[in-house]
Amino acid sequence: MKKIVALTAVAGMTLAMADGAAIYAKCSGCHGQNGEKKAMGKADVLKGQSAADIEKKIKGYKAGTLNLHGMGATMKNMVKSLSDADIKAVAEYIASFK
Numbered sequence: 001m002k003k004i005v006a007l008t009a010v011a012g013m014t015l016a017m018a019d020g021a022a023i024y025a026k027c028s029g030c031h032g033q034n035g036e037k038k039a040m041g042k043a044d045v046l047k048g049q050s051a052a053d054i055e056k057k058i059k060g061y062k063a064g065t066l067n068l069h070g071m072g073a074t075m076k077n078m079v080k081s082l083s084d085a086d087i088k089a090v091a092e093y094i095a096s097f098k
Contacts, residue, residue, distance in 0.1 A: 020093025023086055026078070034097045042069040051088075051095035058087045 030039035035046030046054065060066030061075035062082065082090070 017089070017093050017096065019086070020089035020091070023082065023090040024093050027090070035094050036097075039071070040074075043071055044068070046094050047097040049095065051091040054094050055087055055091035058082070058091060059084075062087070 031037055031043070031046050035049075038045055057066060057068070058075075058079050061072060062079045064072065064076055066072055066075075079087070
């Protein structure tokens with residue numbers, strides 16, 4: 001816990017954003033370090049989307065009700081272990097990309 005507090009103090013992030021950054025680490029391979037890439041050449045660029053839109057999409061993928069660009073099954077697998085708090089944290093982190 002001390003490391004997280006120190007990290008957030010140095011980086012100027014809230015704890016939720018630090019958690020979001022840690023969660024996003026597994027996303028960056030396809031979506032880019034700052035959400036600037038179209039994952040697998042198909043998906044929408046994440047950078048510039050609102051936290052509310054991202055949260056809604058992640059919840060849709062997790063529930064299996066969203067299949068944007070044919071990525072539903074892939075994304076469902078990627079987000080299946082995220083809690084609602086995790087989803088909110090990563091959505092807020094992604095929305096912070098400038």
